[in-house]
Amino acid sequence: MQAMAQSHPNIALIKYWGKRDTAKNLPAVDSLSLTLGGLWTKMRIDLSNQLECDELIINGVNNESNLSRVSQCLDLVMGKNRKFAKIISECNFPISAGLASSSSSFSALVVAANAVMNKKSDTQLFASQAGNISGSAARSLLGGIVELKNISNTIKIKQLSNVTRWPLSVVIAITDKNKKSISSSKAMNLSSHSSPFYSAWIENQSPDMNEARLAVKEKDFAKLAAVSEHNCLKMHSVMWTTKPSVVYWNAATLNCMHAIRDLQQSGEPVFFTMDAGPQIKAVCLPENETRIIKRLAEIDGVESIMTSSLGEAPTSSTQL
């Protein structure tokens, strides 16, 4: 039996950083994200009696380092008595580099694993399964602009805006394709124990969520820009004040931020956000995309540019 799924990564505008339950991998805060249609992960699962263990191939190369998390995810969806699987993953963007590859990978894996078991599609269940492995992956189960809420001992996802209601563009300036120095899971765990700003970060998330939700409802770009940059810089302040400090940015990241601030001064509707990595994501309106690309491409240290509009929920197919 074989199943395939394709899913898009998402970037949070109102971020998740820290867990309220490490065993269940439940996030400490609600979050809000954009699903990125231009970036994708394709995941194929082949179940076989011939295999003696799971095998993972990412972009044509055998991958040992992510295998245990992938096997853990399959156990969760399919049960521990499952057959072993060959998992073939293909990604059209750098992985483990702060571009949310875990969100597209684990959402695709959950969708493919459920498809291979012939399970009925259940977005909330799939989101909690994906979220169990990677907090951000839960949000990739829906397209457009998505909210993730903490509800007692689980999470719920909701689409706030579909891909056509408020089309937004994301210009991604890649400043370093290498694997990040510390995983987000490890780093957020350190933050929760050592940053003096961590409790303030948790306490102030609700007002940011309310503001962003309202901005999406009103399609108010300036309001969304202000709260998103504020929330992003707060998360990075928690990272910077972690012991030992977690600094994902490089010089080009900072130069891109300044360039975006200059563009804002000249009236361009654009704002930045960064995650656990040095890449800059500039959110803008589709009609402004070309000017943003041109400006960011000029900056020293920007290796390449990717662009994306909002993307849809994952898709899947099966084959005997």
Ligand code: PMV
């Ligand atoms: O899903 P994880 O465990 O890789 O954590 C991702 C955390 C951030 O990308 C930094 C923020 C977010 O909300 O996606």
